Amino acid sequence: NRPIALAQANAVLNRIDLLCEIAGTMLFGVLLSRYDPVTCLKFAATLMIGSLPTMTALIWLTNKFSSGVLDRPKCSQSSCAPEGPRSETDSIFDLGMEAIKLGWKEYIQQPVLPASLAYVLLCFNIVLTPGSLMTAFLTQRCVNPSVIGGFSGLCAVMGVAATFLSANLVKRFGILKAGAVGLFFQASLLGVAVAVYWSSSLSQKSPLFFFLSMIVLSRLGHMSYGVVGAQILQTGIPSSKANLIGATEISVASLAESLMLGVAIAANDASHFGFLAVLSLLSVVAASLIFCRLLRNPTDEQRRLFSFDPLAI
Template sequence: MGTGLGSSILLSSPRPHLSRPFLPLLRLRSPPPPPPPPLISLSLSLSPRLDKFIPKCCVTNVEVELDSVTVTCQNDELNSIPSLQSSCPIPLVAITGDDLDLDIDLPTPPFGLLPAGQNSVFEELPVLSAGEQQSLAATPAHPKGLYAMYACYLFGNLVEQLWNFAWPAALSILHPSLLPVAVVGFFTKFSVFVGAPIVGKLMDHFPRIPTYNGLNVIQVATQLISAGMIIHGFNTIRPNSPPAVLLQPWFIVLVMASAIERIAGLALGVTMERDWVVLLAGSNRPVALAQANAILNRLDLLCETLGASVFGILLSKFSTVTCLKVACGLMVGSLPVLIILGQIMNRLSCYVLDCHRTTYEKASFGDLLLNSVKLVQDSLDAITHGWNEYKHQTVLPASMASVLLFFNVALAPGAIMTALLMHYGISPSIIGAFSGLCSTMGLVATFTSAGLVKRLGILKAAAAGLIFQASLLAVALAVYWSGPISKQAPLIIFLSSIVLSRLGHMSYDVVGTQILQTGIPASKANLIGATEVSIASLAELVMLGGAIILNDVSHFGVLAILSAAAVACAALMFCRWLANPTDEQRELFTFDPHFTPM
C-alpha cells in the first residue's frame, strides 16, 4: 500500500495545444517492500467551448490511500468511471474533449523526460543552495531606501549631537556652578523616564512618515527655543547665586523646551533604529539587519565625535552667542533636508513606510486619546509587568552591571564633565577633542570586541571590559584627588584615563548586549529591554539629583567617587556571577569554548 497526495484539476493558460507534457506535482511515499506499481491513466478531451485552455493538475494537502487505482475519462465513458478501492475523499472531475490525451505511468518515466539516474517522474522542488541563502540573508530588502535612511540618520544625528554638546558648554560659560547644567540634565532624564513609555505606545498608532515629519518639526522648534533662551540669558543681567538662576523665566522655559526636545529626539531614534531599519533591511534577512544595526551604531558615534569637535572649535574662535546663532542656522537648514530625505527614502523603498496600522490599532488609538486615565493605567501596568519579568531573568547580573554603568555621570563625557572643564578654564577646542576621542574609543570597540570574544570567550570578554574600565577610572580618580587638574600634566593623565576607559565601557556594551540577547527569550526581549532602559534612566536621575545637591565645583570629587564606585561594583558583581555559574547559565553558554568558572 502506498500513501500519496491527492490533486485537483485547474483550467488556465490560454493556449490551444500542449507544447510539452505536464507532470502533476505529486509525491508518493511507500514503505519497503515496494508494492506493485499503480497505474493512473487519465485521458481528457477538450470540448469546443474549452479548446483554448489547458487542464493542469495541482497538488493539495489531501492524504490518499492507493492500492491499484485506474482512473479513466473518455468521451463516451463519463458514466462508467470505476470507483477507488479505498476510502478516498478526492472528488472526481471529468472534462470531455477530442484532442487531449495525457497518460502518466508512475514507476516508468514517460516520454523519456527524466535524466539518467533519476528514478522518479516527480521532480523535487528547487531550493536555494547554502551560498544563495547566505547571499539572500545579507541582501537588504530595500537597499536604496536603506542608504537614504543612512543619509537621513547621519544628517539629523549630527545636528542633534552638536546641540547636545553646545547647551551644557554655553550654560557653563553663563554660570560657573554645576547647578544649571545638573537641573536641565535632571529634567530631561526625568521626561524620558516618565514620558518614553507613553510616547512609545502612542507612536505605534500614528502613520510613520507624518510622525517623522512632526517629530522633526518639534525637535528643531524646541532646539531653537532653548538656544534663544540661552542667548537671552547672556544678554540680561546674570544673577550671582545659582538658585537665583533657576528662578529666571528664561531658565524655566529652557528646562521645559529641553525636556520636550529630548523626548522628540528619543522618539526619532527609536523610529529609525527599531522600526524603519527592520522594514528596509528585512526582518527575515538577519545578516543585512545586523550590518545595518552596526552601521547605525558607528554613524551615531561618528556624529558624536564630529558634533563635539566642531562646536568646540567654534567656541575657541568665536563668542558663545555667535556659536549659538550658527547652531540655530544649522537647525533651521536641517529641517527641510530631513523632510525631503524622508520622502526620498519612502519612495526608494517602494512606499513600504506607508504601511497602515490595523483597524484594531486605530480603534485603540481613539480609545486612548479619549481616555487618558486608561492610558496612564496601561502604562503603569506595563511598567509593573516589565519589572517583574526583569528581576526574574536568567542573566540579571549582566543587566544590572549595565545599569550600574549609568551611575557614572562624573567620569564620563557629558554635561557634568563639560561644566567642570569649562570651570577650570580649559579651552573649548580641547573639551571638544576630549569628547570626540571618547566617541572614537567607542567606534574602535565595535571593531575590537569580536576579536576579544574570539580570544577570551563572550563572558570573560565582558568581564575584561568592566575590569579595564574600573582600573582606568581609579587612575583618573587618584589623579583628581592628588592635586588640581588645571595643570598640564595632571590634566593630560586625567583626561587620557577617561578616554581609554571608554574602550572598556563600549566593549562591555557590545559584548553585554550579546549576552542579554542570548539569555533573554525572544518573546520577552522588548519588554525586558525597555525596562532596563527605564532603570538606567533612573540611575542617571539619582546621580544628577546628587549633582544638584552638590552643585559646587569643589564637590565634584564626591561625584567622581560615586561614579568610580558604581563601575567597580559592576565589575565585582559580574565577576562574582561568572565565578559561581548556575546550571541554567552553563546551559545557556555551552557554545562558549572558553567558559570556565573564574
C-alpha cells in the same frame, strides 16, 4: 549560537551609529560657525523630517528580506498579557501600569540579570565621562576650549575603536569573559584617574592631561562592554520578551542617570567634583563585582545558554 558572528554584527552596527553621531556633530558645528542657532535648528528639523520616509522604507525592506524578523513575536498569554478578555472600560493608565508591572517582573526574572544590572550601574558614571558635567568642570578650571573639544573628540574615537576591540575580545575570551575584561579595564583606569585627581593639582598641565587621558582610555572598556552586554542579553532573553525587557532596562538606566544628575545638582559647587567622581568610580566597581559573580557562580540555566561558547563559563 554563533557568538563571534553576532559580536561582529553588533560591532558594525555600533560603529555605524557612532560614526553617524560624530559626522552629525561635526556638521552641526560647521553650521553653527556660519549661521545663527535658529537657522541651524531649522536645518536639523528639516533633515530629520526628510529622512523619516527613507528610514521607514529601509525598515520595511529589512523586515521583508529577513522573512518578518521584525514582526511581533507570538507568545503565551501567561508571559505577554494577563489572561481573560480586555474590557473596553480599561483605562490607558491601568493598561500602562499593568505593562510596567509585567516588564519589571520579567526584567527581574531574566537569566542574565547581573549583566543588565552592570549596564545600569555604568549609567551612574556620568561624571567621569565626556558630557555636560565634565565640560562644566573643565570650564570652571579655565581649561582651553580646544582641549575640551579634543577630549570629547578622542572619547568618540575610542568609542569607534571599541567596536573593533569588542569582537576580538569575544573571539579570544568568550562572551562573558569579554564583558568582564571591558568592565575591569574601565574600573582600573577610572581608579587611576580619581587617584590623580585627589593626589595632584589639576591646575598644572601634566596632571590634568594625565587625568583626561585615563578617562579617554577608559572609554574603550565602557563601549566594549556596551557591545558585549547587548550580545549577552540577545543570547539570554527569548525573542518574545526582548522588547519588554529591553524597554524596562532602558527605563531603569535612564532613572539611574537622572538620580546621579540629581546628586550633581545637590552638590553644585565645583569643590564637590571629587566626591561625585568617587561615586562614579564606585558605580563602575560595583558593576564589575556584580558581573564577576555571574562569571564565577553561573546558574544551570546560564550554563545552558552559553554552552556553545566554551570560553565563556
